[in-house]
Amino acid sequence: MLYLIGLGLGDAKDITVKGLEVVKHCRRVYLEAYTSVLTVGKEALEEFYGRELILADRETVEQEADNILKDADLCDVAFLVVGDPFGATTHSDLVLRAVKLGISYRVIHNASIMNAVGCCGLQLYNFGETVSVVFWTDTWKPESFFDKIQKNKQNGMHTLCLLVKMSEKITVSRMKSLFVPNKYNFYPADIKVKEQSLENLMKGNKIYESPRYMSVNQAAEQLLTIVQNRRLQGEEPEVTESTLCVGLARVGAMDQKIASGTLQQLSTVELGGPLHSMIIAGNMHPLEIDMLKLFAVDESSFEDNECQRNT
């Protein structure tokens, strides 16, 4: 049996009791390595689980899936994923390979960023399509995620923006593969991917750069730039400097931080270390507004007309 087990979002103890039991009895336990954005590392997990963990990075999952699945028809193998196995990251490929090999699988769910963002008080019900925001380079500054945000907003929906992580030297082609405008977003996995520098990639060296995480500040700044660009193009963007947003850092961890305010305010708010996410609010119910006020950079931002619209 292949077990896909969600670890949740905080630390080692966010695994479920059921998940922990499975981890303890499995023959082999893999940890999806490009995920390790828990507040603790592999060693802390190993100590708490009392098990050695085999790191399975993107390469391993894609190229060595057969190793992971080896004998999983005869013994139990666990594949651990930060968040939920079918949250922001999809592990459909591993499931499909398993089924093809006649291996049964089971999912042990947990919280993922996709549902835990509800902690800010915005209703999960009222979210539209989720978008990924990627780092711009000098020559590549995609804006299509902005169109999705605007479409959600026009429909009154909130937008969850996942902020992509990458090394400074990531290749442009790699980055483009993360972000395919007008196609399907299957790349949130890359929030957490190990990245090779262009030089090492060309040399075939498996040396990875230290990661760089996008902050809410950076995402807000990119959005503000797009707002300006659109105005220069004669558009009247739906999302503006005064649009209400939420910045979330380390959701589910002990030092989780949430800040709500205008897009302008979020470009300077201090939320600390990764992982950050951001929400662009759509229409809000009074109860949603009351909740967001708990995290307000400046409560008066909530007194204008925008958030009262349609309520």
Added chain:
Amino acid sequence: MLYLIGLGLGDAKDITVKGLEVVKHCRRVYLEAYTSVLTVGKEALEEFYGRELILADRETVEQEADNILKDADLCDVAFLVVGDPFGATTHSDLVLRAVKLGISYRVIHNASIMNAVGCCGLQLYNFGETVSVVFWTDTWKPESFFDKIQKNKQNGMHTLCLLVKMSEKITVSRMKSLFVPNKYNFYPADIKVKEQSLENLMKGNKIYESPRYMSVNQAAEQLLTIVQNRRLQGEEPEVTESTLCVGLARVGAMDQKIASGTLQQLSTVELGGPLHSMIIAGNMHPLEIDMLKLFAVDESSFEDNECQRNT
């Protein structure tokens, strides 16, 4: 400290290790009663947690929140919620009351139906607004959720349909409060509400009817009726008998069941006991289609043009 703790979706062991530790040390532990759609009851939870649980039904939460919060500034109180505390059901009201009373709170997240539906292989990224499907009465047959599904589909998005539970004798006004067309859906809590019969409601008796859960079959039948209605009105609905859908039963439980197929097929598929949910698929990536085929009522349904659109 007030702890809002998600219990996940399956049984007693789906609580997180962290959540269980908190439950064990809290002075009082409340179980949100209108949630109990785990596969186990209160007694099984009490046995596993080693703690007595105080049932807190809708009435208690709304009218007796002060009891729940009593002394929570001096001691620790836990409020247990099936799924995630900010999943389909919102507990913002309790949080806001706590903050007003100067009581700190913490959320211990878990899987909820809002993210666990990803197990069918459809990307959470690509879901639009979530809708609730309610039981029709002879005189009240709302169709506005259908418009939301169609809007999502036009935008290429999937729609999660939460299927509402209620007693057979629920009052129409109560049902209308569950489902407010063109306004905000704050009522998924009511999937799990204890219902009074009209007679008992009028007499002021606190006698609740045994609940009736909507099945995927029933939801599909209602949708098929709306499709027919729309055609009679001269419309060409976007959602039809051959639209691909997913029926999910008891997600996260050992006997979870998933079936994919056309809306017509789902009107007769057998998924067993509650709780059921349903997804109306939007545009699909080939990987999403491959996953859905694992659960196909009839794989040939996936060979037509519809699901290939935009891929």
